[in-house]
Amino acid sequence: MTRHATIPPMETVKGVAINVDSSQRPLLVDGCDTISGLFRHRAQSEPTRIAHREKTLGIWREFTWADYWTHAKWIGLGLRRLGLQRGEVVQILSEDRKEWLYFDQGVQCMGGISSGIYTTDSSSQVAYILQNSRCRFLVVENEEQLDKFLDIPDGAPGVDKVIILEDEGLHDLKGERFLFLPELYALGQQEEAEHPGSFEAEIDKAQPQDVALLIYTSGTTGAPKGAMLTHENVLHAIQAGLRNLAVRPEAEQLCFLPLCHIFERNNSAYFPIAARSVVNFAESPETVFDNLREVSPEVFAAVPRVWEKVYSRVLILASEATWTGRMAYGLAMKAGMARAEAETGGKPLSILGRAGVALAELLVFRNLRQLLGMDRLKQGISGAAPISPALLKWYRAIGVPVFEGYGMTENAATCTVNRPGADRLGATGQAMPGVDLRIAEDGEIQSRALANFKGYWELPEKTAETFTADGWLRTGDIGRIDDDGFLIITGRLKDIIITAGGKNITPAEIESRLKFSHYISDAVIIGDRRKYLTALIMIDQENVEKFAQTARVPYADFASLTRAPQVQDLIRAEIDQVNKEFARVEQIKDFRLIDVLLTAEDDELTATMKLKRSFVEKKHKALIDDMYR
Incomplete structure (x- = not known):
């Protein structure tokens, strides 16, 4: 529960209590003012509810909130036994999997700062992030990722322990710096036995303005910078997600984008804690489309490249179909595009148009959505980069509602979003609750919200450059806001x-x-x-x-x-x-x-x-x- 004496007015959204005014402090989600506090509340209030699924030997296995809590606790206590202090950074070098989330919460609950390294990074890039974040504890998934650490020329002397998730091919690994996950669990169990209640006590020490995670920017303009996001920043993003996304209890989601990135971390780590939705981990980046068909999620968030790939696959399938199939697809798309035009223009379809759409749905679109794994999709989200309005229109034509949103690491990916009933192609949507927008004289988009980050890790000058004198975040993007409050992004200042x-x-x-x-x-x-x-x-x-x-x-x-x-x-x-x-x-x-x-x-x-x-x-x-x- 919050420690604040003044409790702001609350409202219930999808069964979760959140602030009426999301720009008002303290920010509360189900009475909690930190991510770790909300995680404890969810795990203890609904321990038997399914939190996530992961495939083992081709079979989807279910894991409850109690499983999530227990393993995060063992990790957090195990790291404390190894010497983890509040405010220290723990780096995770792994593909998406349940243990990624266990470490994320285990570290945060102990007052540490959770951070991730892309599995595509080279050994030199890994070395830079380890040194820059002053990381003493590194988590690696397997032998392939461990090799990147071992290839660092100076041996990364600041790293005390390397925790390895998979032992395949590493049975002969020796050295005091290396620890396998079961050994860390055992240390956590020992710590719990000797100091019962210490995990919960550390959660109670957290403050909303404490740094919870360190997200390294993608480095499009130079060396990656560590963006410090606080518990309050993430809770603001959670409130925005609850209000704008079709997440609900037991809604199925698919996790496949890198959890290092704030876009996927919000969607698969933090929103589900509040919404009680079920996260399904894709087996690998190569199996995403197969897993999408298996899961058939209600919410699917992806970058434009993924939406473009799905579109390309459909065109290939259509070109390989029989003459009859190609003809049916072509006629269905004519009817679908008429539907998309009507929806975009806010005009009703004619009786003939509705009949054409009904026939297209029966013969083509219903089967196509099922083939794609989008037959239950209530809301698709595209973010992290611009997407073509023509592509969004194509998805509307086949009956898949994809909405573009806008955000960046520095505002916890929380700025604007299109949504059912408030949608405009070519725009990134209206400002989310609690977000103020303005356009500077040079056309730059600037935002103000409790989601705006604390600053760049050990880069006070860069941090100062990112904010205006009156405290607005400089996004570096240029655009305009139309009369209805929709944001249209036209490019990057530096481009x-x-x-x-x-x-x-x-x-x-x-x-x-x-x-x-x-x-x-x-x-x-x-x-x-x-x-x-x-x-x-x-x-x-x-x-x-x-x-x-x-x-x-x-x-x-x-x-x-x-x-x-x-x-x-x-x-x-x-x-x-x-x-x-x-x-x-x-x-x-x-x-x-x-x-x-x-x-x-x-x-x-x-x-x-x-x-x-x-x-x-x-x-x-x-x-x-x-x-x-």
Whole structure:
């Protein structure tokens, strides 16, 4: 329970008591003012309710809130026995799994700071984060991730213990620095036996303004910075999620994006604690679409790249169907697009239009949604990067409601969101409760809310630069707010292109439109201080290979595929189509295809699959120069 004497007015949302005014302190969720306090309340009030599921040997296994609480307690007490102090950072280097959440809560309940490292990070990147966060306790998933630690040249001397979740291939591992998870559990059990009630006592010591988690930014503009988020920041995000998302008790969710990122941490770690929804962990990034069909979630949050991939798969399936199947899909899409147009414009469908949609639902869309694992989806959320309005419209056409939202690590991913009844394509939605927005003179979007972070870890100067003199968060994005309060983002301040003719161009909208092509995976617009715009294009391997096979285009590998004249013509036609939608000064005059497959292990991409513009331009300078000769 809260320690505050003044209790703010409360309301009940989806069975959870939260502040009437979410900008008012203290922020309370079910009477709790910290994440760890809410976790204790949920585990003790509903111990037998299912908290999450995970696959073991192909079978989904269920774990209750009591399981969650017990294992988090053993971890927290075990770490305390090893010397963990309040305010120290524990790093987790693992794919999504139940133990990720156990460590997250175990560390926070003991007053520690939970942080995560992307499994795609290199050994040097791991070394930087360990050193920067002054980490003494590192959690690694398996031998592959342990090798990154072992490859650090100086041995990461600040790390006292490395806790390993899986022992496969490591039975001969020796050394006092290494500890397997069962051994940590045993230490926690010993600590509990010797000091009963100490875990609960540590939870009671937490304050809302204490740092609960450290989220490292993706490093698109330099070395990653650790963003400090407090218990209060996360509780604000939880309140916003309860009010705006279709989460409810026992609602099924799928966890598959990196838990290091605040987007997935909110969706799969913190919102479920309040909403009592059930988190299902995907087996691996490669099995996401199979697991999606198995789980058929009610809420599904993903980055645009995932929504684009689903769309591409459907187009491939449609192209491979029989003549009758292709005809049925085409007619159904006409009816679906009419529905999407009506919904977007707020106008009713004609009787003929409703009949067409009903037939399309019966013959095509109902089966398609079931095939995709979206037959029970009440709300899809797209965030972390811009998504094409045309893609959102396609999802509306097939009966899948996908809504775009906007946030960033520095405001706990809590700023604006579209939702049923308040939705506008091309906008990221209206401000969430308790969030104030304004547009600065230079067009920058600035926000003010209790979700705004405490600052960057040991970087007071960078922290000061991120806030205005009157305390508003500088997002670095530019945009506008329409008369109905919908936020339209037009680009990034640092990405504005000023052509040699003095024209200011924001490339984000052009790039987003290019990516709607199912042959284009990503694009970077070039043109700063140059006479015209050009583009570096990443092709969609799966769809372009399918095109090449159908068109009998010979190729030996990915590089030769990008050089094939027919593929060049294909992408040129896609660009020409996009050019028609923009003014002459915004049109792309030339392009080059990047001839290597990029992954999160490459410098050009972040772990959340966002292009690092500066790295791309530097690495492919020869291609860029060739377009301006």
